[in-house]
Amino acid sequence: MSSINLQNIRNLFPILHQEVNNFPLIYLDNAATTQKPLQVIEALQSYYKFDNANIHRGAHTLADRSTGMFEATRKAVQQFIHAAEAEECIFTKGVTESINLVAQTWCKKFINKGDEIIITHMEHHSNIVPWQLICEEKEAILKVIPIHTNGTLDMEVFYQLLSDQTKLISCVWASNALGTINPIEEIIRAAHAKNAIVFIDGAQAGSHIEIDVQRLDIDFLALSSHKLYGPTGVGVLYGKRKLLEAMPPYQSGGEMIREVSFEKTTFNDIPFKFEAGTPNIADVIAFKFALDFVNELGKTKIIAHEHALLNQFVSGVKSLNSSFGSDEIELIGTAEEKVAVQSFVIHNKHHFDIGLMLDARGIAVRTGHHCTQPLMNFYNIEGTVRASFAIYNTIEEVDALVEAIKKIIKK
Amino acid sequence: MTSIELQNEIIDDFSLFEDDLESKLFYLMDLGKKLPDMNTAHKSDEFIVKGCQSKVWLYPIYNEGKLYFEADSNTEITKGLVSLLVRIWNGKTPKEILDTELYFIEKIGMSRMIGSQRSNGFTSMIKQMKMYAFALVKE
Numbered sequence A: 001m002s003s004i005n006l007q008n009i010r011n012l013f014p015i016l017h018q019e020v021n022n023f024p025l026i027y028l029d030n031a032a033t034t035q036k037p038l039q040v041i042e043a044l045q046s047y048y049k050f051d052n053a054n055i056h057r058g059a060h061t062l063a064d065r066s067t068g069m070f071e072a073t074r075k076a077v078q079q080f081i082h083a084a085e086a087e088e089c090i091f092t093k094g095v096t097e098s099i100n101l102v103a104q105t106w107c108k109k110f111i112n113k114g115d116e117i118i119i120t121h122m123e124h125h126s127n128i129v130p131w132q133l134i135c136e137e138k139e140a141i142l143k144v145i146p147i148h149t150n151g152t153l154d155m156e157v158f159y160q161l162l163s164d165q166t167k168l169i170s171c172v173w174a175s176n177a178l179g180t181i182n183p184i185e186e187i188i189r190a191a192h193a194k195n196a197i198v199f200i201d202g203a204q205a206g207s208h209i210e211i212d213v214q215r216l217d218i219d220f221l222a223l224s225s226h227k228l229y230g231p232t233g234v235g236v237l238y239g240k241r242k243l244l245e246a247m248p249p250y251q252s253g254g255e256m257i258r259e260v261s262f263e264k265t266t267f268n269d270i271p272f273k274f275e276a277g278t279p280n281i282a283d284v285i286a287f288k289f290a291l292d293f294v295n296e297l298g299k300t301k302i303i304a305h306e307h308a309l310l311n312q313f314v315s316g317v318k319s320l321n322s323s324f325g326s327d328e329i330e331l332i333g334t335a336e337e338k339v340a341v342q343s344f345v346i347h348n349k350h351h352f353d354i355g356l357m358l359d360a361r362g363i364a365v366r367t368g369h370h371c372t373q374p375l376m377n378f379y380n381i382e383g384t385v386r387a388s389f390a391i392y393n394t395i396e397e398v399d400a401l402v403e404a405i406k407k408i409i410k411k
Numbered sequence B: 001m002t003s004i005e006l007q008n009e010i011i012d013d014f015s016l017f018e019d020d021l022e023s024k025l026f027y028l029m030d031l032g033k034k035l036p037d038m039n040t041a042h043k044s045d046e047f048i049v050k051g052c053q054s055k056v057w058l059y060p061i062y063n064e065g066k067l068y069f070e071a072d073s074n075t076e077i078t079k080g081l082v083s084l085l086v087r088i089w090n091g092k093t094p095k096e097i098l099d100t101e102l103y104f105i106e107k108i109g110m111s112r113m114i115g116s117q118r119s120n121g122f123t124s125m126i127k128q129m130k131m132y133a134f135a136l137v138k139e
């Protein structure tokens, strides 16, 4: 905690310096999307002011410049996730599109009738529905790893589900609703022993977990820029070269072709095979500045700071409960290995009311099912209130949240 | 009182809080608690007005040319808002309900509650109450 200068960091985020409902904004909805530092905002402006040109096709100077910047982000992504090659990093709109891309290409070709895809009970809807649809289409079977009440996977059942029919496992690295960090290394090892491949939904891993796709032997990894201080509308699909090369194209059009005639079209190499049409150039370019921001701080420091915030909140809740003499607040998601996300419910209070009450004090949290309805069903609740922390949040902000909760319960 | 007088009364009540949103919300929750209980037989799916996060139940009673409402919600703030509508419209003729222009919501600083149809049942609730009135006027 001591080694970061929080004030300097906060100064990079203009949006944080405002009042909401006459209170200083306390932004604790970072798992939904993080705020953007000045470098990212300025990169977007600067691109449109000075560098805008379509990439990869032009001979002129601006085209060359924008192409160079676009590809520099790809290189930065490669380094960020420790991929073997930059070509293994494909730009998409976000995690959702990355998942759909694999479901619509790899699965189209390699999933057959009777094959099995395994997901977990804590997946985001975007890591459920695409697999469900392809399973329906292919008459394949979707299996679900159950969870324990603390929000960890039931690994015993996972090993029972894993079979020679298992072709793909898709698993969230860190749950957006619970914060649980899943044992993906173990899952990947077990999957590979059965010749199954593993897709990791890294939406909540971004700046919160060290990512090394080679060391972990990850087959596919999806990231969203907007959840790691970058612009919206940009995501990454990492895939091992041999998998990406074996996959049929996703969308078709410009950029993804090598040669087109009316008789036959041949496709470009990766990554371009999967990047049809003009991509989101400006946002991709600005994304690099977000990655640089994370790298300059260093994930170790980020993780340490965010965990201090999480611990402050959890102990704040616990002391509230003991001061009330009853568990008015129930924490949902109490795994040991967590990112800085904490869901909770308050006895006899609807999350919608809590969300509005907190907003009245300038505190932004998320309320509802967090796009994880099966998970909410598991806990037999409609939804939760979720606080999720980022590098620019302060201990004082966490205390203000706890204080506001206290007031709501006392009412 | 007419629905205009009742709206002005509500605006007066809320003006005490100035722009203290938190106190207004607490006050709304208190108002919601004072709403008479709904007849449980009327609290069925048929009478549900759905929002994304909050639900409202609304049951109309027509008696001697006037409309009355039983209402409830699963969230306290929405219930408070609903209680205001009931206060304004209970015992009014369908025609007066249809003719009412609801201006109090904005004046008490709650316009965002009617902004997004998805997030709460309040907007749908207003529409539903007018629909009941409309059906009676037509008859």
Ligand SMILES: Cc1ncc(COP(=O)(O)O)c(C=O)c1O
Pocket (backbone or CB within 6 Å): A031, A032, A093, A094, A095, A096, A097, A124, A126, A127, A172, A174, A175, A176, A201, A203, A204, A224
């Ligand atoms: C765990 C998880 N998976 C997938 C997604 C979808 O990401 P996006 O909306 O950026 O495509 C999210 C975003 O909320 C998420 O938290």
